[in-house]
Amino acid sequence: MLQILKKTNIDFIGKRYYAFAISGILVIFGLAAFVAISLGKADLGIDFAGGTMLQGYFEKEVEIGELRAALSRNGYDDAFIQSLHRERPNYFLIRVKVTTDEEVTQISSDILSVLAKELPQSKFNMDSVDGIGPAVGKTLQRQARWAVLIALAGILLYIWIRFDFRFGVAATITTLHDVLLVLGILFILQKDITLLVVTALLTLAGYSLNDTVVLFDRIRENLKLFRKKGDFSSTINASINEVLSRTIITSLTTFAVVLTLFLVGGEVVHDFALALMIGIVVGTYSSMFVASPIIMEWERKSPKRFK
Known part of the structure; x- marks a missing residue:
């Protein structure tokens, strides 16, 4: 042995x-x-806290500070943002906690609208979205x-x-x-x-x-x-x-x-x-x-x- x-x-x-x-x-x-x-x-992850999580990439370079500021200006001050640069360039994870089950499906479309409005120079392509209600x-x-x-x-x-x-x-x-x-x-x-x-x-x-x-x-x-x-x-x-x-x-x-x-x-x-x-x-x-x-x-x- x-x-x-x-x-x-x-x-x-x-x-x-x-x-x-x-x-x-x-x-x-x-x-x-x-x-x-x-x-x-x-x-807590959205598994336990409840929330919506988006993953995707920008076609052009976007700094994480720009992304955070864009979301903050539109009421998402508590959004969690993580750069997943090991997956691919300009790849981000965005997670937002929710307080009601109804918000889960609405928030993902709202965030996409915010990104299109605030960062028009670089299109955001969403790869996946996950949502779990608080209950x-x-x-x-x-x-x-x-x-x-x-x-x-x-x-x-x-x-x-x-x-x-x-x-x-x-x-x-x-x-x-x-x-x-x-x-x-x-x-x-x-x-x-x-x-x-x-x-x-x-x-x-x-x-x-x-x-x-x-x-x-x-x-x-x-x-x-x-x-x-x-x-x-x-x-x-x-x-x-x-x-x-x-x-x-x-x-x-x-x-x-x-x-x-x-x-x-x-x-x-x-x-x-x-x-x-x-x-x-x-x-x-x-x-x-x-x-x-x-x-x-x-x-x-x-x-x-x-x-």
Whole structure:
């Protein structure tokens, strides 16, 4: 089996309180992001906030400042404008939030009229238009929250059946930790929370669980073999070190694939790939510094449960 690390003897458990402190700070940002999303204060995509999004290109060069000023003069001060120059020259995304379902279909034609009037020197060719009403956006928000909760419940049940309840709780807390950390980092970076981002979070839940299951399986086997030869923390440390090379190789391979998607996949999947890259790093970290230390703390406070 390919190894990039020789036999290691890192004291992961001894550093667990530093990891808990770092994770605690980042989880606070994740919780803040969750509250902001629930209150509609975060940067939500039209999937959740409701609105109209146009994509298209100008036949002649137009600066983003000109475009923003043209829309602002006609009442669209809060329009979000993004240059998609990687798609093609003078290619823009224009997104406008709406407050009623009736506005969704009307706004796209209004914006086209504004661009024709304000920027007559360069025709705007629309490639696509998407619209979602506020009511549908709220429904999608609710469904996204339920999807995450159901995924967490499924993880708890799966690990409980495969290992036992304590491992299930540790895996569920670790997965929730990973989701909140990625959400918090995206919130700090002011990225839009869209259905694609939620898809990335659910994908990461499965990816993180895979690393955790491999580690838990090694811990369980080592507890059977070496429990009488060493203390509990030594057994967990040995287990983490044994799977460390495998974990790093898997993470680097997956990260390389997602990085390629991030670099050449285009604007549509840009945030999706970014969330996955952040999640791979977070998931690798949490399997070593969060999942196993939770079990260690459980053993320290209630040792009889692990006999």
